[in-house]
Amino acid sequence: MVQASQFRNGGYMVDFYGAGYQVAERMGLAARLQELRYPVTGLTYVNHDGRQTSRFTLPPTFREVVSLLRSDLARTIADQVRAPIQYGTTIEAVHQDGDEVALTLADGTQRTADLQDQLALLFLWREDDPAIAADPAGTLRRHYGDLGWILPAALSRLPEDLYYDQVT
Structure with a gap:
């Protein structure tokens, strides 16, 4: 999307x-x-x-x-x-049921997908402060932890060597 x-x-x-x-x-x-x-x-x-x-x-x-x-x-x-x-839309809601995830898009359409055993997450957001956070994992949890789906579980298991950087 x-x-x-x-x-x-x-x-x-x-x-x-x-x-x-x-x-x-x-x-x-x-x-x-x-x-x-x-x-x-x-x-x-x-x-x-x-x-x-x-x-x-x-x-x-x-x-x-x-x-x-x-x-x-x-x-x-x-x-x-x-x-x-799919261009011109955003994800409004995510619902996981077992090995399947259902997405509701901003235009009201529904999409489903099977979940894979491996997962890679990329998080991007606009930040006014250019300094890299002292606690990258905590920063990600604050920004994304309440969005549901698999995010709370994934964010609770962030690796020790979390790659965290700025994009300008």
Whole structure:
């Protein structure tokens, strides 16, 4: 489900690396992301006058950082999703019954899905304070713990090595 009325092209350049790149490899997306990347050969720091103060050159074999447009990343992921993507709606209610979950969408339509044995959750929200929370697990529980479905159970079992970061 995507709130936007259609796929959104454009957007900022993003650097994709570390844990995100490892997940892309496991999803089988790394080769496509490498094709779409904008090669970055180095980083240059400039002062307030626009003069270079330092430069860091990356070796040509350094491919674990992928710089690409947000829409290229989103399209690569969307192309691999097996279920149809429905644009222009949001999820209003979730009800789990055994191994099945029922969704009520904002337009009133109903969707059901079988639950899998494995689960990965991605949480995104707008935050005015740019500081990373001292207690990421507690922050997630405060934002999402009362939404029902499997969230209370999942949030009670967050791993010790919870990956928590900012997206700008």
